[in-house]
Amino acid sequence: MKKINAIALITLFLNSLTFFGQQAPIAKLKVTGKVIEKTSKQPLEYATITLRLPNNIKAISGGITNNKGEFSAEVTPGTYDITVEFISFKSTEIKGKKIDSNTNLGTIALSEDAAQLNEVIVRAEKTTVEIKLDKKVFNVGNDLMVKGGTVSDVLSNIPSVSVDVEGNVSLRGNDNVKILIDGRPSNAINITEALRIIPADAIDKVEVITNPSARYDAEGGGGILNIVLKKGKNQGFNGTFIANGGMPDNNGLSGTINYKNKKVSLFSTQGYSFRSNPGNMINETTYFNSDNSIRNSIVEPRENERFGKGYNGNFGIELAFDKKTTWTNTINYRNNNGNNTDYVFQKYYTALNTYDYTKNRTNREGSDSENIEYTTNFTKNFKKEGHKFTIDGSISTNNDDTAAIVTETGTNTSVTKLDNTINNQKQNRVLVQSDYVLPLGKGSQFEAGYRGDFSKLVTDYQVKNDGIINPNFTNVLEYKEKVNALYTQYGFKQNKLSVLLGMRYEDSNIEINQLATSDYNTKKYGNFFPSAFFTYELSDKSSTSISYSRRIQRPRGRMLNPFSNLSSNINIFVGNPDLNPAMTDAIDFGYIKRWTKLTLSSSLYYNKTTDVFQMARRESGNFVNGTPIIITSPINVATEFRTGFEFTLNYSPYKWWKLNSNFNFFQSDTRGNFVYTNFNNVVVTQNFDKITSSWFSRLTSKITLPSKIDWQTNLMYMGGQSNAQGRVLGNFSANLAFSKDVLKDKGTIAFNVNDVFNGRKRIMETYLPGVLSSRAEMQWRIRQVTLSFTYRFNKTKNERERQPKKMNDNGSEMEFQG
Structure with a gap:
């Protein structure tokens, strides 16, 4: 974690050197603080802090929070607009903050963006089940039952899903279910056998979509199960x-x-x-x-x-x-x-x-x-x-x-x-x-x-x-x-x-x-x-x-x-x-x-x-x-x-x-x-x-x-x-x-x-x-x-991973902007 923060700070520091390349050296001031989740008071790791000059979109400095939610950034004296962001949370902006000495912004609490996703997320460790109006998201990492198992074992532990002894998958009792892998139809000839082969350790999460919208493939009268495989996300x-x-x-x-x-x-x-x-x-x-x-x-x-x-x-x-x-x-x-x-x-x-x-x-x-x-x-x-x-x-x-x-x-x-x-x-x-x-x-x-x-x-x-x-x-x-x-x-x-x-x-x-x-x-x-x-x-x-x-x-x-x-x-x-x-x-x-x-x-x-x-x-x-x-x-x-x-x-x-x-x-x-x-x-x-x-x-x-x-x-x-x-x-x-x-x-x-x-x-x-x-x-x-x-x-248990918001056929839903 310290290495990640160090890399981020070095990069931002080099950008600052370029920006002030022709100016005389000016003493740097430290801007510090802590970012937490408003509801649970848990620290938010990998939240980003960006400092900009007023009416200028170019970032002057910034930082990334550590596993305690703490951050530190260096800037020259001046007045800045400060933005604090974390994925799926409402961002916070501090306008016109005058920095003329080392400044501690205190504790900044971010709340979930319910208007954006209409979701209710139960957060404990890293959530095991995320419940949303049109789907449920099951994060596989915390399920002890699937250690050493296969995709079939994962699916048999998911709410609304059942797997019979022959490996046939049904959703809410309906076996007319479409199974996707990373938003795409499985290319396996025998999907039942394929689910018994793919190891559970390769899976990041499973999305249960009971009534899909027109964005999705129309296949599957009982709904869609989207199996999302692990990919690199952390810095x-x-x-x-x-x-x-x-x-x-x-x-x-x-x-x-x-x-x-x-x-x-x-x-x-x-x-x-x-x-x-x-x-x-x-x-x-x-x-x-x-x-x-x-x-x-x-x-x-x-x-x-x-x-x-x-x-x-x-x-x-x-x-x-x-x-x-x-x-x-x-x-x-x-x-x-x-x-x-x-x-x-x-x-x-x-x-x-x-x-x-x-x-x-x-x-x-x-x-x-x-x-x-x-x-x-x-x-x-x-x-x-x-x-x-x-x-x-x-x-x-x-x-x-x-x-x-x-x-x-x-x-x-x-x-x-x-x-x-x-x-x-x-x-x-x-x-x-x-x-x-x-x-x-x-x-x-x-x-x-x-x-x-x-x-x-x-x-x-x-x-x-x-x-x-x-x-x-x-x-x-x-x-x-x-x-x-x-x-x-x-x-x-x-x-x-x-x-x-x-x-x-x-x-x-x-x-x-x-x-x-x-x-x-x-x-x-x-x-x-x-x-x-x-x-x-x-x-x-x-x-x-x-x-x-x-x-x-x-x-x-x-x-x-x-x-x-x-x-x-x-x-x-x-x-x-x-x-x-x-x-x-x-x-x-x-x-x-x-x-x-x-x-x-x-x-x-x-x-x-x-x-x-x-x-x-x-x-x-x-x-x-x-x-x-x-x-x-x-x-x-x-x-x-x-x-x-x-x-x-x-x-x-x-x-x-x-x-x-x-x-x-x-x-x-x-x-x-x-x-x-x-x-x-x-x-x-x-x-x-x-x-x-x-x-x-x-x-x-x-x-x-x-x-x-x-x-x-x-x-x-x-x-x-x-x-x-x-x-x-x-x-x-x-x-x-x-x-x-x-x-x-x-x-x-x-x-x-x-x-x-x-x-x-x-x-x-x-x-x-x-x-x-x-x-x-x-x-x-x-x-x-x-x-x-x-x-x-280089990866702590249940750490939060920054990942881009997606809006495609792999299981996301409507986001309202503006």
Whole structure:
């Protein structure tokens, strides 16, 4: 910190020498003081103090506060205008201050700029959760639970977000959620797997945007999750190193290094990990005849052994051409190799429930994933505050290659069956975006922008049965997506009312080509996506809002591919290449209230989604030893009406105890019929009309014990939910973590237990009259224990980092200037 301040003072001193170059030496006077946060009285580190001559924009001298909030600057005798600034706070200006001797300005208190962001920030250490009217910002650095974990672990600890045992992410109970990384769509082919690979240590924060405006990509009817990666922000040379080990294997080493001066900022994050994720599943199914009498039954337990080693790294450089123009370039590289062995034991029973025979299926799978991405950003700020032009671009390629050998033996036969599967996927993506922001006057602002998203995914899937290609499961699927978007929005603030109105248009050109069967399908459609946000400040401690937006969900990947894997030969998932996008209209009522130790954020929301995706199970007409093969496919037959209520509480009863809780209740009303002709040429109608409700709740407690040991506990309950063909049962889970700072706060030792009671499972029940009744219980990963060590150099724990205000598609909101 002293080095940083010294550099700043030397630079300012040299500028002063240049300014007074031709004058006789004049004795310098010291200007000192202290800057604090008005509400909490905490010192503000990295606040800037600038001294100017009256009616002159050129800085004469200045300084930067240290970790105690103190500053010191040297000037010649005279009269100065003094400005004190800190990001997201109202600046303070002292006009016409006469300096004729060493002067102490005393303590200067800055207050948060609520009018600028309409935000309520709970500040403790460095905030863990920032609550705003249109989103929540989760700062990952203080979460002990994610040490040594992945992005999936981070998301599972965030208010409003839930991650099921299979890694599927949902927002307020809605799995139609768009996941962005640094404001851009993830270039991963399988986003669920990608979230299990990227280390938590690479993440700065996660933004939860429940009802996005027209500025954002229209994808994601349930909202947007924006994962913001770490970048260099602080002046000077600094960094963090983290090492971790765990049981089952959870070993990793990662580091973040940053260097920044006035002209250049360099940043890099490097990480290597080796993890195992053993899991298990059991599926008990009873099959019926057409008269609902029992035909037979199968008990199908599975054991999964998963091992993966991965490297994740990036390198970036930001060039500051001047104070208002920057150019940032980043290269990201990710590689992961894994082995997954799936043991399936199928125990067959007769109609009288007597044991018949057993089949053993072993699926040995090896995978190799490589991802390369280049991103660039050019930002030009004009003279008027808030007037800005940005250009963003990215080019990426991702290769996922998977090969598996499936062997099958049985007690009723001496024949060993051998299946080989190859699944090679390659995705190329180009993204171009430009945004322009123009303040029109006091309290009003205009925005406009363009976004082009162009991607191509080729999936080459091949199945061989005993060395012979099976044409029913072999295909090359080519998916091309071209989306061009234009948006504009206008916002203004009058007294306590803020209004933001926007319109977005997206032109979609989709090609779904099955090359093996020469089946080509092109879908072209254009859609308007309006949005409107109204916010009213009831007082300086509370605000209320109402918002509307229209969203879209386009089917991709596995949802479209009619050829799938053969892990089980009697329960097969088959994609539907004829799926249409789902459209959502969303309305949200929000309210925020802040007290001294308590902050409440609540929301009442309503979504209507047409052509919603539903999973339908049906008989294929094929049999394995008399057992029908059941196919599960997504369909478009239903309309869904979703209503919910949510609240988040941040409560700090004492300095040593902080509580965060989140509760969400929602009801889903699904309406629609699935009509199809089965293998007996009989028309079957499945009614999907269903009204179901569910809820989930999360409680996080962080206590500072004696000897400055931090103790964090997370409790999570996912309520049960019914659907047209069955239900998912409720589930409780708990996580636990302890940490202790060492080496004069330069190091931290953390110990955490994920799923303390080893009961985080997904339990599903399905009933199809005249077909089957089943109960499946899946645990993707068993309880995990991790020990980690963090070391920081030239960077104190929880220090505030100066960073520029942003107003683009990476998660910021309307700012009113003037």
